[in-house]
Amino acid sequence: MIIDSHTHITDKNSDLFKELETSNIDGINIICVSGLFEEENVIPMVNENRTKDKQIYLTSSISLDDFQINKAFENFDRFNFIKIHPRVQSLVYEDIRKILIDLRSKHILKPIIIDMFPYRTDRFRINYNRPINYEELLIEFNDYNFVFAHFGGIYLREVFMMLKCYKNLYADTSLITRYFKDSPIDDELYYFIKRLEGEKVLYGSDYPEMKLQESLDLQLKKMQSIGMKSNHIERVLGKNFLDLLSC
Numbered sequence: 001m002i003i004d005s006h007t008h009i010t011d012k013n014s015d016l017f018k019e020l021e022t023s024n025i026d027g028i029n030i031i032c033v034s035g036l037f038e039e040e041n042v043i044p045m046v047n048e049n050r051t052k053d054k055q056i057y058l059t060s061s062i063s064l065d066d067f068q069i070n071k072a073f074e075n076f077d078r079f080n081f082i083k084i085h086p087r088v089q090s091l092v093y094e095d096i097r098k099i100l101i102d103l104r105s106k107h108i109l110k111p112i113i114i115d116m117f118p119y120r121t122d123r124f125r126i127n128y129n130r131p132i133n134y135e136e137l138l139i140e141f142n143d144y145n146f147v148f149a150h151f152g153g154i155y156l157r158e159v160f161m162m163l164k165c166y167k168n169l170y171a172d173t174s175l176i177t178r179y180f181k182d183s184p185i186d187d188e189l190y191y192f193i194k195r196l197e198g199e200k201v202l203y204g205s206d207y208p209e210m211k212l213q214e215s216l217d218l219q220l221k222k223m224q225s226i227g228m229k230s231n232h233i234e235r236v237l238g239k240n241f242l243d244l245l246s247c
């Protein structure tokens, strides 16, 4: 079972479903990001494009905005994950803590995906999104499972050690292979995935940043060429995602 855990729909003319149909991928997780192309646009497209042989999972994004949180709560049964994107949403650590306290008080225990690609914008500093800064969050909210998207970008070494230390942490492979293509950082990612024997790692393309099948071919080739065992590769490509959903 191959699941792409990290895809987006960014406009009405998205080719995501067409690509899914013709790819070797069995399912996708579509992540809605607040402020970009949102749930109310994505859900009708998902309903129109559901087929028997492909699975579609959905991730809702929430922010500090009460209206948004309430909207997500009304819909939350439909969603498999909740996404927080600190950089796009200009959320700092304390904001994320408040969101989690609110979620917990409402007994919403879905896995939380946090974008973890440190980058600067006008209102956001690189350091706000450094993986190691979230260590206390993993401890305080140890009843939640977290996925650090993009494996922490250039801080993937931190994420590797944190994956080894925190049972409730996962990371996805999206973006690294494109952003750092053919660099030592990309090689390190696969070294770490091999060291982890494929555990705690979720395959992701960050579509439309990369085409679905092209991303899969590239990352699969990387894992095979470094000599990963096929059952460890299977974990990355889908098993971990399904295990996380069934927690």
Ligand SMILES: [Zn+2]
Binding pocket: 006, 008, 206
């Ligand atoms: Zn993304």
